[in-house]
Amino acid sequence: MRQQSILQPGTGTGPTADVVDGAAYLPTSPDTAYWGRLPCAADTAVLSVDPGQEVVVDTLSHEGLLEDQGGDPLAYFAERGVAEDAVLADAVELAAARRSRLGARTPGLPDVPGAHGGHVVTGPVEVRGARPGDLLAIRVLSTEPRVPYGVISNRHGRGSLPDEFPAGGAGIVSVFAQVDFWADGVGRGSIPLAEDSAARVGFDLHPFLGIMGVAAAGHERPHSVPPGPFGGNIDINLLGAGSTLYLPVQVAGALAYVGDPHFAQGDGEVALTAFEASLRVRLGFDVIPASDAVAAFGELAGPLAETAEFLVPTGLDRDLDVAVQNCVRAAVALLGVRYGMSPAHAYAYLSAATDFDISQVVDVVKGVHARIRKADFLPR
Numbered sequence: 495m496r497q498q499s500i501l502q503p504g505t506g507t508g509p510t511a512d513v514v515d516g517a518a519y520l521p522t523s524p525d526t527a528y529w530g531r532l533p534c535a536a537d538t539a540v541l542s543v544d545p546g547q548e549v550v551v552d553t554l555s556h557e558g559l560l561e562d563q564g565g566d567p568l569a570y571f572a573e574r575g576v577a578e579d580a581v582l583a584d585a586v587e588l589a590a591a592r593r594s595r596l597g598a599r600t601p602g603l604p605d606v607p608g609a610h611g612g613h614v615v616t617g618p619v620e621v622r623g624a625r626p627g628d629l630l631a632i633r634v635l636s637t638e639p640r641v642p643y644g645v646i647s648n649r650h651g652r653g654s655l656p657d658e659f660p661a662g663g664a665g666i667v668s669v670f671a672q673v674d675f676w677a678d679g680v681g682r683g684s685i686p687l688a689e690d691s692a693a694r695v696g697f698d699l700h701p702f703l704g705i706m707g708v709a710a711a712g713h714e715r716p717h718s719v720p721p722g723p724f725g726g727n728i729d730i731n732l733l734g735a736g737s738t739l740y741l742p743v744q745v746a747g748a749l750a751y752v753g754d755p756h757f758a759q760g761d762g763e764v765a766l767t768a769f770e771a772s773l774r775v776r777l778g779f780d781v782i783p784a785s786d787a788v789a790a791f792g793e794l795a796g797p798l799a800e801t802a803e804f805l806v807p808t809g810l811d812r813d814l815d816v817a818v819q820n821c822v823r824a825a826v827a828l829l830g831v832r833y834g835m836s837p838a839h840a841y842a843y844l845s846a847a848t849d850f851d852i853s854q855v856v857d858v859v860k861g862v863h864a865r866i867r868k869a870d871f872l873p874r
Contacts (some may be wrong), residue, residue: 501640501774503552503584517548517776522584522616524591527554528751530610531715532707532726535745539620542747545781548635550774552584553703553755554614557645557770559589562666566593574670576643582772588614611718613727617751618709619779624748627784629794630708632739632750635776637701639681642673644757644771646685654764654855671769673699673757679735683757683769697758701773702734704754711744718753720859721810723796728808729854730863731759732801740782740791740798750779763854792831795824805832805866808853814860821850821862833871843870 503521506514513519518541520526526540543549558567567585568578624630648659649666660667674696675682681699686692707725710716721728725741733739741748752775759768782790791798799806807828809821822844829840844850847870853861 500580500582501552501638502582514550517550518543520549520551520616520619522552522554522588522614524588526616527588528615528617528715528718529556529588529592530612530718532615532705532718532724533618533709533749533751534713534715535709535711535749536713537618537709537715537749539618539747539749541617542620542622543779544622545624545779548776548778549619550776551616551752552640553616553753553773553775554582554585554588555644555755555770555772556612556614557647557668557767559585559592559614560612562649563668565589571643574643580641582640585772611727613705613718613754615705615718615751615753618749619751620747620749621779621781622747624743624781625746625784626711626743627787628743629740629782629787629791630743630748630750631778631780631782632706632741632752633778633780634703634733634735634737634739635778636679637703637735638774639673639676639699639701639757640772640774642676644671644769645669645767646671646765646769647767648765650766652856653766654762659765671757671771681757699757699769700731700734700759701755701757702731702737702759703752703773703775704729704756704759706733706739706741706752707750708741708743709745709749709751719857721797721857721861722859725797727754727857728797728861729754729759729763729857730799730806730808730861731756731761731853732804732806732863732865733799737799737801740787740794740800742794742796743781748779748781752777761851761853763856766856790832792827798824798828799863803867803869805868806863807866808864809862810859812859814852814855814862817860817862818850821864825864825866829866
C-alpha cells in the first residue's frame with residue numbers, strides 16, 4: 495500500500511488541543527459518539543458554538559469495527575496488510591469501549607437484532623440561538639481522508655438484491671478498498687476484480703458524509719439507518735466540500751451531528767455500503783431564522799442541499815415511487831418560492847431539464863434527490 499499521512503486523533507491541534515487551524519476541534523470518542531442511534535431532544539451537547547463558527551470533526555467509519563468483522567480493528571486491518579500505526583487510535587478505543595459495553599452512547603450488540611444501526615455518529619453540537627422553525631445550515635468546507643483505505647460491505651440481506659447477495663448464505667462480504675492517489679482534494683481509489691486477483695478497477699474519489707442531521711424532537715433516539723425530516727443517514731453524494739445542507743431545526747440549539755464518512759458512493763448505494771472510510775471534515779454552522787427561511791426556501795419538511803451548481807431538494811419514503819413523488823413536490827414548491835414559477839411551469843421545467851437521482855435504496859427509508867441547475871435561472 496502506498497505511503498500516505500495518517501490523521502490520528504488530535505494531529506494538528508493548537509496549544510489547548512481543542513483547536514485545529516482556528517476551528518473548534520471535535521474528536522470521536524466514547525464521550526462524543528453514538529453507535530447506531532441518533533441524538534434526540536433529551537441529549538446533551540458535547541460542544542457549543544455560535545452561528546458562523548467552524549468546527550473540525552474527526553469522523554470514524556464503522557467498517558472494520560463491527561462485531562461481524564471481529565470487533566477488533568487492529569486485527570481486522572492487519573489481515574489486510576495495514577500496519578498497526580496506520581490504524582486509527584480512536585477506532586481502536588471506540589471498538590474496545592463497545593466490547594466492554596461502556597457508556598450509554600456506545601451500546602454493545604443489542605438484544606434485539608436491528609435495534610441499533612451500525613454507524614458511528616459524532617456530536618451533538620449545540621448551535622446557540624437555533625430554535626424550532628429555523629433552518630440549520632451545515633456547510634461542508636473541506637473533507638480529507640484520515641487513512642488510505644476503507645471497506646465496502648454487503649450484509650444482513652439489506653442490499654438492493656437481498657435474495658442474491660451475499661451469495662452462498664454468507665452473513666457478510668467485505669471488500670477492502672484502497673486510496674491510490676490523493677492530493678489537493680482529488681483522488682482515485684481501487685478494488686480488486688475478484689478475491690485474490692492482482693488486477694484492479696479504479697474510480698474517482700468524492701468524499702462526503704453520509705450522515706448529517708439535527709436532533710429529533712422527543713426523548714427517543716432514532717435508529718441510525720433510516721433518514722428522516724431531521725436528516726440523518728441521507729447518503730447524498732453531492733454533499734462533499736463546497737456543499738450546504740439545510741435542515742429544519744427540531745429542538746433548541748439544533749444539536750447537530752455527523753458520521754458515516756465515505757470516500758466514494760454511486761447513486762443508489764446498491765450493495766448496502768459504499769467506500770466507507772474515516773474523514774476529517776471542516777464544517778460551518780449557520781442559523782437561518784424562521785421568517786428568512788420561509789422566504790428563501792418555503793416550508794421545508796425535510797433536508798435540502800445546495801452546491802455551487804445545484805439546488806437539491808429531497809424526497810424520502812419506504813416506497814421508492816412515493817419518495818420520487820415527494821421529491822418532485824418539494825422541487826415544485828422550491829421553484830415557486832425561489833423563482834416565482836407557477837406550479838404548472840415548474841412541473842414542466844423539471845420534466846425537461848432536471849435529473850432526479852436515487853440517493854440510496856438500502857436504508858429502509860429510500861431517498862431521491864433532484865439536481866436543479868441554478869444557472870438556468872440566470873439572465874442570458
